[in-house]
Amino acid sequence: MTASTSPTLARPPFPAHKRAHALRPLALAALLCLGPSLAQASPEKAAKFYEDAQQRFEKGDLSGASIQLKNTIQEDNKMLAAHLLLGKVLFKNGELKGAEAAFEEAIRQGVSRSELAIPMAQLYLQLGERKKLLDQINTTGLGPAQQAEVLTLRGTAYALSGNNTLAAKSFADAKAIDPRSAAPLMAEAQMLLRAGERDKARATAQRATELAPDNGLTWYTLATILQATQDLKGALAAQEKALAINPKQVDARVSRAALLLSLGRQKDAEDDLALLAAAKQADPRASYMRAILAAKRGDEAAAKKSYAETVTMIDPMPPGLLIVNEPLLMAGALSNNALGNREKARGYLETLIGQNPRHYAAQVLMASILLETRDYGKAQPMLENLQRANPEDTQVMYLLGSVHLARKRYQQATEMFERAAQRAGANAGDALRELGFSQLGMGQDKLGQGNLEKAFAANPGDARAGVQLAMIYARQGQSARALQTAQAIVKLDPNNLTMLNFLGNIKGRSGDKAGAREAFTQVLAKDPAFRPAGINLSWLDIEEKRFEEARARLKQMLGRVKDDPDVLFELGILELRAGRNAEAMLNWQRADEVQRADPRPGLSIIDLLSSQKQFDKALEAAKLLAGKHPGKLPVQLALGRAYLAVGDATNARLSFQDATKLAEFDAEKQILIGRMQLQAGNPDGAAYNVQKALQARPDDQAALVLQVEVEARRGDNAKLDAALKTLSSKYPGSLPTLMTVANVAMLRGQLPLAQSNYRAAMDKSPNTGTAILLVRAQIAAGETDKALAFLEDWARKQPDDRLLLKALAEVQLQAGKNEAARKSYTKLMSLEPEDPSILSGYASLLLRIGDPAAAAMAEKALKLAPGNPDLTDLLGWILVKSGNLDAGLRHLREARLRSPGNGEIRFHLAYALAKSGRKAEAKEELNAALNASNRVQASPELAQLKSELGV
Template sequence: MKNLSLVVILALLSLPGIGAASVADELEAGKKAFAQGEVRTAVIHFKNVLKEEPDNVEGRLSLGQVYVEVGDGASAEKEITRARQLGLARDRWLVPLGKAYLLQRNFQKVLDEITVESGDASTVQVNILTLHADAHMGLGDRDKARQEYEQALKSNPQAVDAILGQVSLAVIAGDLAGAESNIAQAKKLGPANYRVWLMSAEIARMQKKFPAAEADYTQATKLAPWDTSAFLGLTAVALAQGNTDKAKQHLNAAAQIAPKHPMIHYMRAVIAYQAKEFPAAEESLQQVLKVAPRHMPSQLMMGTIQYDKGSYESAEGYLSRYVAEYPDQVPAAKVLAATYMKLNNPKKAIAILEKAAAKSSDDAQLLALLGSAYMRSGDVSKGNETLEKAVNIAPDAANIRTQLALGLLAEGETSQAVTELESAVELGQDVIQADMLLIMTHMKQRDFDKALQAAAALAKKQPDSPVAYSFMGGAYLGKGDKKAAREQFEQALKIQPKFSGARMNLAAMDLDAGNIDAAKQRYHDILKEDDKNLDAMLALVMVAEKQENIEDARKWLLQAWEKNPQSIRAAGSLVNFYMSQQEGMKALDIANGIAAVHPQHPEALRLLGQAQLAADKKSSAVATFAKITGLLPNQPQAHHLLGMAQLENGDNTAARKSLKRALELQKDFAPALASLAGLELKANNHAEARRLATQLQQLAPKAVTGYLVEAASFQEGKDYTAAIKVYERGMAQLDDSRLILGMHQAHVQAGNKQKAEQVLVDWLGRYPKDNAARSILAGYYMQQKNNDQALAQYQKVLEVQPDNYIAHNNLAWLYHLKGDAKALKHAEQAYTLQPKLPSVMDTYGWELLHYGDKNRGLVMLQQAAVQAPHMPEIRYHMAVALEKNGRHDEALLEMKRLLQEHQDFSEIEDAKKFYEQINK
């Protein structure tokens, strides 16, 4: 009976009544046929029973159970409900009815109606717990589902359906090893349960263990030959292995069971698409979309086919529906954006691609497409910048193609099975601009001759485009041929007079030649035609900064931000400016604004986190950087940023965890290694700090941090000899003043005064303009009371750096000790440079007291004391000023309090003598 045609089946159903004696035989025959997998034969037998006896409870229940097995939930509910109304015992209809509800996705109905009663047998209770767990899964409450499965298995450790539920949870969580363990247990307990083998096959297929998947799907077909899911699974496995003929065989077997099943048509479309038989694929997809218009994989494939055919308007319709449903599917977004490019609508392409790039910032093909869209829209600067990023990621990307993951979901009313296919979609030269990528690759590799050849080839393809000539100008600049470069840029402007890329390059050449006015004029001309041109405004910022015109720089940065309020680059430039000017709250305001516009963009969030740190909002910064790790969980840079913020926030434990995570993702990620080594050093874990520092030295022998951390760990352990050896080893690799300064300090700590001086003297003999080292040497001479040498060194500091306020301040003290009125001049200069610094105010006030206006000196010292009441030296100087200004009682009272509160400071002996003098 299994292979009867529909005509024969209908003929059988029209036979006269079978008689009471035959009802029992028909019922038994139906159950036997179903047990042997002959579903259609079983249905005929059960319907014969019900035609003769419509109120036959056993017939209704049996037919309902068949419908449950084949996935027809609505028909199953109808038959089981009728059996229930006819008086079927509760323990027989309860679980099948629950399964019928699940098939129809009536999850809440399962929870409301399929409930445990006090008289229910333990097996019924376990089954209800499992049904409830399945319903919670359907409602998305995995935690509740997990609890119900565990409770079911606690009551009956052999409940296979509950074990399968746990398998599903493990798969969703990505724990395929746990899923495999559970499915192995299910196989032992339920070897005749076809769903066990079906799920086992799915797990194997996900892991690309295709032979194992094929074996398990085959076993499922033997146990449930009526179910299409296993045959569709076999089809998917065959396609994944490139065996189209075998895939067709399995699909034909599925079609014999359910010829109108939409997934049959869909898989036919997949096979046809892979063979580039687009008309056949399109016809099959139309069959799917007739009965399942929201089957998104079909929408995607249909859109892709329309794209390949050149029917771009039609492609847009299908693809936009898919992207609206699955906005995070980057491959689909690429094809939709490419479609917009074909329709000459680069702005829509940019809108799609910018969202995708925020989540897939390391996708070279995506960035290449976005760069091309920027170019087509006329934003040459962004185009170049984005294409450069693509080249950095994939230097060989000149012929980029895309692999579009279609994510085929094989789902029907009877089962769910997932298969994955990859289909290459050539997006076309006019979309990707492979020539541009090739040129930029050569430019990045500084192979300017090849860049010129590639640009010349592009100019032949697109003679009316200024882009190729602009690239040639850039290549000539790289070769140092400025005359030829200027000619190419000017040729680009002949083709398109308003082409900003060439104008910006010519302005840069003017700047390089020292012709600032000409450069500024070009930038202003660009802004007359495009008052939102960010490159021109930021270039004017650079010019203003070169001319040390901070307010002009501020003006252009504000204008850039006001004209481009959604630009992360404009916001970042303004944020960095404000932070450089110590205007932290203003920086935070801008950063908050751009993060509100781009709440999921890592770069916008990075700016916000840095601004929060600058504004001392450390906890908020940690939360912001944590959000970046959520967006980019596999990027070591993101975890490093979070770790540094956690360090700033004083949470070493969390910082250590984040930095280690960064190193798990990339074991040779030097910044995280350096930060972790520094953390361990601060935590006094010297051995671990040294281990990490040594690892860093091996990874980056020319980087200074590894040597500094290792040496510092020895210094903190008072092993100065070992520290000096590390500094010497570092100096053998690189010349870095930080190593010399560390070595100087180690010699000081070891008591090697002559050597401490000599290493700095020798270094300055080689690098006489190293003011950091010279300032340390001058300070060392002051500590050693070698004031003449200190004075000479500070004067040399000022020869290189006239505005060094520390040198002026210390020269004031040195001249004061010599009784030289030059002290006042240097103190005044230091105060002019740093008028709000208490130590500088103290020096200036002290020198005014001795060489200038005594009253003004007192006022200055009082202001310094108010700002720094914890500095006893300032209070001592203020007391002297009070005395010199005839305010004896106030001076006496201040000194009395000072000596009571502070028994040890640098000028304690002088302070005591002064107190004795005025307390007579």
């Protein structure tokens, strides 16, 4: 296929908005693998194919656009714009699964989620993936009109999920942002109808038609409301208006046919259905109506054929789409029943009535089975229904508490176990134990420990309570008590190797390494194949750097059980400690491949890749690990950090939001996540982390410091002052307080106050980080020479401090000391030859002084951190400034898609587009740059471009 090949004609476009079932397969993965070898790939050809595809898409030639995009991806699989446009083409053509795959590939390669918010939200609604929409799609980075559309789609998802309160709020927010849009009114009218508020629904739909009288969808919406309120003639009139505006509107045509059948106009209904068939518009409701009409005529063969068509379309539909669509559920049930598919018909009917269970004892048993098999999503609602039916059943309370505990919803679990323990009386041992676990999860350590002690005292054979208590005592430094508890457990069952091994762990935690080694050796003497003791003994060897002994033991264990994941993981740690990174990686990769239960090998892989600055590879590893372990807190944190490392703040925020839910009331984890949220530009998310941390530990200093930083980022001066006052009153003069006061003063431009606090902090704890902050305050005060002198003096005292040297180079560059900066960067590159931030700083210096080596330096930096939008932008800008417009434009487009909220990047793209003659697109990008939250800095080039484009 070449650029001049004439694409084949596409079939008539298939409306996507109700056709999740009509999916044509697209071998996207195969398409992505069809490209030529790297030696043959041509970005220039790819750009030409892409421009042709874009023009075809704008003209409605979806098939032609698809072919040219295939050619684009064959030439350049990394072109973000091609993957993005491919998703839009497939979506418009009704190929929803193919569109989803294309959009996900675009996101995987680096397109910002904000760029895909609206089409992905529409896609998820059509696929019935409402949870995905609500979890992943938000208004971050969008303009007012786009925000209103996303809020409308989110409102629809909330409404279909049964949460009308949040739905109404989303619709209200959408209307407030864009009062001229009819979309929120149409969606709200449907919600009101489902809630039984028919008059409000009708009035709301009527307002939509008044707001957008030339929009066929507003009339179709009104027609559905009128039909539901039994105003059939009014509904028919509204459908006819919809079809007059757009005769190809499938939903209006299907609904009109159903109305005509209701009114006894059989022939007219058949004519509408015939029009749909002639246009090759497949719809299960239309097929079902054809079956009904055929049955009325006595044509059993035709009826059977139409029933089969209905089933063929409905059966593959996602359950999420079907569960809220009664017409489709009934059509599926009736059609399957007519064809003799009793079990499938029963399944559809059970979906309809499954929310109202009747058999109490059977539901309790089912809930316990679901709990045992970890199917918590089904167990919880079932148990909640049972509890409403019988609030005093202690068994149901215990089971429901266990579900909440398993899902780390500690507050709800605590409430259930407290009630169960109160009602169980003398038999409350198990409930007390689980209550203790829940309270520990909430950060209520004393209460949790107390209930575990009660449970263990009531039943000394309760090993779960005893083990947890011994670990608590060990952490508290109560070594004697920890040892006493562990020995009590072992005494009850002296031959229990698991407990003997646990006793060795407690001895090790208490600092008795010799006693721990003796215990592990004793276990292995009884059973040489007892893996936990072998691993623990090897761990002792590793800590003591007895690598050869540990390696021999672990390999012997692998000889007994090939590919034992725990042994492979431990062997990886050994090799890392021994300085053999490649061998460590191989062991962890194998440990990750052979099991899906333990994320530790995958986390170790991510850490090692990140330490080697292979950030793209680390992100890929993190994505794979998150797919295997979506509910594990360390995995979500690793994924968020990996996204941040490549500059994808939007996806990082989503990962940290998931982590917040998993962390519950763990104060340290919440503070850690809050700081990461700030790095990802999400102060509101970080504020919630502070709230959770302070709930667990009131007056925690780290949480109070974070609270100040959050309010500073949010820009609420009153709340900032209050937070600062609280911190200063509770921890006056402490190092964290001094640093926080200085940072806030810096933010507010109170430079003398900032400098005095940074100096006080330096007096308490001299370090390079504080020195750099003091220098920044001096520079902000216009004291650049003073700052440079201070930094040079500090550098003489710390000659091997690379962070300090990097700061010195940056200050020299900022101060215009080009030759001094060059020397500093040269020294830095000799120490850190593969640090992309150093290379990019040097490239910026070379660009300033007109050195043609700037492009090669920027390209080297980007190769070390591929996908980083700032480095991509830097290379693109250098290429444009050096006259290589086509190559520069390609990099700038990619940078803009990866970081659409960066005004500087969008200005650079606008500049390049204007140079290439694409004035309209350049003007659009320049306006976006000027309105971005991270605005472009003033410069002569910006002023000239604004004048040239009339902005």
